[in-house]
Amino acid sequence: xxxxxxxxxxxxxxxxxxxxxxxxxxxxxxxxxxxxxxxxxxxxxxxxxxxxxxxxxxxxxxxxxxxxxxxxxxxxxxxxxxxxxxxxxxxxxxxxxxxxxxxxxxxxxxxxxxxxxxxxxxxxxxxxxxxxxxxxxxxxxxxxxxxxxxxxxxxxxxxxxxxxxxxxxxxxxxxxxxxxxxxxxxxxxxxxxxxxxxxxxxxxxxxxxxxxxxxxxxxxxxxxxxxxxxxxxxxxxxxxxxxxxxxxxxxxxxxxxxxxxxxxxxxxxxxxxxxxxxxxxxxxxxxxxxxxxxxxxxxxxxxxxxxxxxxxxxx
RNA sequence: CGCGGGGUAGAGCAAUGGUAGCUUGUCGGGCUCAUAACCCGAAGGUUGUAGGUUCGAGUCCUACCCCCGCAA
Numbered sequence: 001x002x003x004x005x006x007x008x009x010x011x012x013x014x015x016x017x018x019x020x021x022x023x024x025x026x027x028x029x030x031x032x033x034x035x036x037x038x039x040x041x042x043x044x045x046x047x048x049x050x051x052x053x054x055x056x057x058x059x060x061x062x063x064x065x066x067x068x069x070x071x072x073x074x075x076x077x078x079x080x081x082x083x084x085x086x087x088x089x090x091x092x093x094x095x096x097x098x099x100x101x102x103x104x105x106x107x108x109x110x111x112x113x114x115x116x117x118x119x120x121x122x123x124x125x126x127x128x129x130x131x132x133x134x135x136x137x138x139x140x141x142x143x144x145x146x147x148x149x150x151x152x153x154x155x156x157x158x159x160x161x162x163x164x165x166x167x168x169x170x171x172x173x174x175x176x177x178x179x180x181x182x183x184x185x186x187x188x189x190x191x192x193x194x195x196x197x198x199x200x201x202x203x204x205x206x207x208x209x210x211x212x213x214x215x216x217x218x219x220x221x222x223x224x225x226x227x228x229x230x231x232x233x234x235x236x237x238x239x240x241x242x243x244x245x246x247x248x249x250x251x252x253x254x255x256x257x258x259x260x261x262x263x264x265x266x267x268x269x270x271x272x273x274x275x276x277x278x279x280x281x282x283x284x285x286x287x288x289x290x291x292x293x294x295x296x297x298x299x300x301x302x303x304x305x306x307x308x309x310x311x312x313x314x315x
Numbered sequence: 316c317g318c319g320g321g322g323u324a325g326a327g328c329a330a331u332g333g334u335a336g337c338u339u340g341u342c343g344g345g346c347u348c349a350u351a352a353c354c355c356g357a358a359g360g361u362u363g364u365a366g367g368u369u370c371g372a373g374u375c376c377u378a379c380c381c382c383c384g385c386a387a
Contacts, residue, residue, distance in 0.1 A: 303327085
């Protein structure tokens with residue numbers, strides 16, 4: 001098949017990579033505009049652009065693809081367009097451009113979690129599984145027919161990065177399978193059950209702030225869902241502390257004569273292998289944190305350096 | 316030149332310009348039914364790099380390298 005590939009971040013790389021080593025032909029790669037700064041003020045290419053250039057592919061970048069891209073893309077005479085986390089909404093005109101329309105790789109089990117943060121939503125809600133759906137793109141966000149699905153399981157140790165890495169890989173596999181099925185006409189189209197549709201909003205920095213009055217289990221979900229970005233974080237002396245790794249601790253196993261009710265939510269007790277923090281309903285044992293300006297440190301390293309003292313309150 | 320924190324023993328941190336220490340880890344020894352326990356001892360450093368100021372620099376000045384948080 002003659003393909004136009006639209007994608008931007010790392011999540012799209014496995015898909016592009018697999019397409020490159022398949023029999024399909026990539027006519028062009030469309031990606032978001034370059035970002036202007038890293039810490040040194042250098043220009044940074046979207047990951048997809050870097051990979052595309054490395055393989056000598058034609059790269060197109062638009063502020064608004066629906067306004068600017070139609071003409072150029074039409075001339076490529078592609079069979080299908082593929083979007084993997086591209087980052088822009090496609091107009092109906094674009095969707096009609098190719099014989100097989102556009103298919104999209106979406107990282108949830110549709111119709112659950114349409115929208116911008118499907119992987120985070122699955123983690124925040126404590127689901128025990130999530131997955132990736134290959135779907136026909138229609139004008140309404142993530143509402144088209146489902147063509148293929150791959151699932152993965154979630155544990156209380158699974159982070160956003162884990163889900164991201166696994167689903168980007170599963171997505172690539174499912175994408176190739178779907179392309180083959182479209183090509184030989186065996187693809188099955190399953191309409192979404194609109195009554196079960198849920199939507200997710202884009203995650204921003206604020207979503208990382210920890211409210212210690214909430215139950216330990218929910219804070220743990222937040223920690224995993226925000227790792228690595230934006231990171232679940234709290235404050236100590238006005239400085240940000242990211243919580244990278246934690247576990248719920250049964251208060252009955254909390255070996256301390258302290259009466260927890262005497263302390264505020266967010267009060268921490270530093271032990272060599274755990275920083276125990278009081279939450280709304282118990283104890284969260286934190287094993288890895290990152291202080292502002294520091295590398296990630298284990299609880300033992302925090303303890304050795306005396307960086308956080310017992311009975312101080314975070315938040 | 317976007318803002319800011321940092322680089323000291325394997326690791327994490329201290330040290331008004333005046334003998335580079337602490338916790339932990341490692342190695343050796345001791346105690347214990349036992350240990351994330353305790354006691355004794357040892358090794359481990361050109362303080363990121365290059366200059367400068369000074370009787371004397373981890374500390375002050377200049378340039379550079381590297382790591383990280385924010386912002387994007």
